[in-house]
Each structure stands twice: as structure tokens, then as C-alpha cells.
Amino acid sequence: MSAIRNDWTREEILEVYNRPLMELLYEAAGVHRMHHDPNTVQVSTLLSIKTGGCPEDCGYCPQAARYHTDIEGNELMSVSQVKAQALRAKASGSSRVCMGAAWRNVKDGPEFDNVLEMVRTINKLDMEVCCTLGMLTENQARRLAEAGLYAYNHNLDTSEDYYKDVISTRAFEDRLETIGNVRKTNVTVCSGGIIGMGEGVEDRAGMLVALSTLSPQPESVPINALVAVPGTPMEEMEPVSIWEMVRMVATTRIVMPETQVRLSAGRTQMSPEGQALCFFAGANSIFAGDKLLTTPNPDVAEDMELFRQLGLQPQKPFVKKAQPRTVEAAESELEPLGEKPRWSRPGHTIPRNQEARAGKKQ
Numbered sequence: 001m002s003a004i005r006n007d008w009t010r011e012e013i014l015e016v017y018n019r020p021l022m023e024l025l026y027e028a029a030g031v032h033r034m035h036h037d038p039n040t041v042q043v044s045t046l047l048s049i050k051t052g053g054c055p056e057d058c059g060y061c062p063q064a065a066r067y068h069t070d071i072e073g074n075e076l077m078s079v080s081q082v083k084a085q086a087l088r089a090k091a092s093g094s095s096r097v098c099m100g101a102a103w104r105n106v107k108d109g110p111e112f113d114n115v116l117e118m119v120r121t122i123n124k125l126d127m128e129v130c131c132t133l134g135m136l137t138e139n140q141a142r143r144l145a146e147a148g149l150y151a152y153n154h155n156l157d158t159s160e161d162y163y164k165d166v167i168s169t170r171a172f173e174d175r176l177e178t179i180g181n182v183r184k185t186n187v188t189v190c191s192g193g194i195i196g197m198g199e200g201v202e203d204r205a206g207m208l209v210a211l212s213t214l215s216p217q218p219e220s221v222p223i224n225a226l227v228a229v230p231g232t233p234m235e236e237m238e239p240v241s242i243w244e245m246v247r248m249v250a251t252t253r254i255v256m257p258e259t260q261v262r263l264s265a266g267r268t269q270m271s272p273e274g275q276a277l278c279f280f281a282g283a284n285s286i287f288a289g290d291k292l293l294t295t296p297n298p299d300v301a302e303d304m305e306l307f308r309q310l311g312l313q314p315q316k317p318f319v320k321k322a323q324p325r326t327v328e329a330a331e332s333e334l335e336p337l338g339e340k341p342r343w344s345r346p347g348h349t350i351p352r353n354q355e356a357r358a359g360k361k362q
């Protein structure tokens with residue numbers, strides 16, 4: 001087994017990323033086989049439980065209220081709606097449901113109580129439950145853990161240097177603090193990023209430094225290719241090539257051998273052969289369902305046909321870690337604390353975000 005290293009440097013990661021492709025693929029595939037069953041891929045369904053109207057200014061995101069996109073916002077879904085969707089996801093082969101809410105941070109109150117109930121409900125369906133709800137305090141992380149949450153997603157998005165060119169409403173350190181709060185519980189960490197936002201390869205390496213030097217490393221790392229949505233500040237970005245995606249997946253696999261590397265947004269722009277190369281390079285997780293929050297994703301039937309062609313099997317739930325126990329709301333020992341943490345708000349100027357807000361690009 002190759003050892004887990006938490007001391008990767010940017011230079012070392014760049015050296016891996018820039019290797020001749022066949023060498024990079026050969027090594028990544030070898031590391032993958034040492035730590036995972038290469039014929040098993042974890043399938044997650046991403047459910048947008050509260051869409052749009054977000055106060056943040058993430059330059060890639062059509063859900064930010066300030067940009068002029070065609071997103072139809074909706075209020076928080078009900079527990080019964082979520083349960084129905086989770087049952088559908090389970091029937092079509094997903095082992096995990098990831099619930100996303102377009103919030104800056106979690107606030108104690110009836111909406112969070114409903115999310116806790118959704119977590120309990122899905123865990124009782126014997127599926128892994130993940131949430132992505134924005135920034136989170138330690139007490140909120142503990143309450144999610146007590147409800148039976150399996151994973152919390154909180155992406156670093158890019159390198160610390162380039163973060164300032166993407167988002168001005170919060171800082172990179174806030175992300176690390178939330179991940180730290182999740183780490184104080186038994187909930188696993190899912191954190192990755194997006195390529196194709198105009199960053200350099202140094203930034204891709206920088207993001208992998210930030211993730212791989214976390215100890216322990218995240219159990220799951222989604223690698224997204226930007227889906228450039230009209231009306232967002234990044235609407236004119238060129239799509240990333242499959243070779244960049246393969247290099248990113250292979251490098252992630254080498255620097256984080258035990259992590260589940262998830263091929264996330266941008267799969268509709270990839271051919272079946274391109275996706276197969278990503279699986280060979282160490283990707284072992286995908287998002288299923290025809291939508292990823294708000295952007296298109298391959299149809300489940302197409303994915304299952306690809307699995308059939310490649311001889312891949314969907315991973316069963318709780319293979320990597322035991323199912324958490326759910327504590328019912330009435331038996332909970334944790335109270336909402338009504339905290340109002342001062343998450344940062346740098347507020348610096350990002351010209352393309354401001355132009356998109358003013359609608360100048362339309």
C-alpha cells in the first residue's frame with residue numbers, strides 16, 4: 001500500500017500533474033488498485049432541497065441571487081418530498097443522497113430542524129446521507145451527526161490564492177473552519193473543487209495541497225469541470241479539455257490514495273471514452289440523476305449502460321464506514337444554541353462578478 005502523505009508541496013504536485021500522460025495514468029491506476037476495487041463506483045444522487053436566492057457571490061454559480069440567470073428558485077422541500085426522491089434514487093442504484101441548500105451558512109431554527117428530519121428519514125432508508133448547506137458551527141455539525149449524517153460537503157473550490165478572484169463574500173479560512181467543525185464529529189468530509197474557472201495549473205495544485213495536507217484527508221473529493229451558465233460571471237469560460245480532467249483526477253488519486261474521487265459536474269461534456277479514462281485514472285464515484293443542483297447531468301440509464309459496457313458495479317452503502325445511528329429529535333441531547341458566528345465578508349472587488357451583477361454581459 002502506498003502511504004498516505006500529508007506533506008505534499010505545490011512543486012511535487014505540479015511535477016505529478018505535468019508528467020507524460022501515460023506515465024501519470026499508469027501510476028494513478030496502480031495506486032487506485034492498491035486502495036480500491038477498480039470495478040466499483042459509488043453512485044450519489046444530488047438533490048437541491050432549496051434552490052436559488054443565495055446571498056453569496058460565487059462566480060461560477062447560477063444560484064447566486066445577484067446574477068441574472070434562468071434559475072427558478074424554490075423554498076425548502078418538505079421531508080416527504082425528499083423521502084420520495086430518496087426512494088427513487090435508491091431504486092435506480094444510488095447508495096448516497098446529497099442534499100444541497102443554497103445558503104451562506106446554517107441558521108438554527110425550523111428550516112434546519114426540517115433538514116435534520118430529512119437526514120433521519122434518509123438514514124432510516126439505509127442510504128448514506130450527505131448535506132451541503134454552507135458554513136456550519138461545531139454544534140450544528142454535532143446535531144447533524146446525531147441525526148445520522150454520513151458526510152458533509154464543503155468544497156474549497158480552488159487554491160487559496162485564486163479564491164479571491166472567484167468569491168468576495170467569504171474567505172478560504174471560513175471553509176477550512178467549517179471542515180474543522182465537521183471533523184470534530186464522526187461525519188466524513190467531502191471537499192473538492194472546480195477546474196476551468198480561469199485558474200492556472202498552479203492553482204489546481206494549490207487546491208490539492210490544501211486538501212491533501214488536511215489530516216485526515218477528506219474521505220471524498222469531487223472534481224468538477226465548470227459548467228459555464230449564461231448570466232454568471234464565468235459564462236464565457238472555455239470548457240476544460242478531457243486531458244485536463246484526466247490529469248486532475250489522476251493527480252488527486254495519487255496524492256489522496258484512499259479518498260473517493262468523484263467525477264462531478266461537467267460529465268455531459270465528456271464522451272463515454274473520456275469518462276472511462278477518468279475511471280481508469282482513479283475516479284470511483286459519480287453523481288447520478290439528470291440534474292446536478294441546477295446544471296445538466298447524464299441520464300441514469302446512460303450511466304448504467306456505461307457501467308455495463310465497462311463492467312463497473314455500483315458500490316453498496318456503508319462499505320467504507322459503518323452506518324451512523326440516528327437519534328430521534330425527541331431523544332436528542334443537543335440544543336440549538338442560536339449562535340451567530342462572524343463568518344468573514346472580505347468584500348473586495350471582483351470585476352467580472354460586478355459586471356455580471358450589473359447585467360453588463362447580457
Ligand code: SF4
Pocket residue numbers: 054055056057058061062063064101102103104134
Ligand atoms: S455555490 Fe453555494 S454559496 Fe455559492 S452562490 Fe452558489 S449556492 Fe450560494
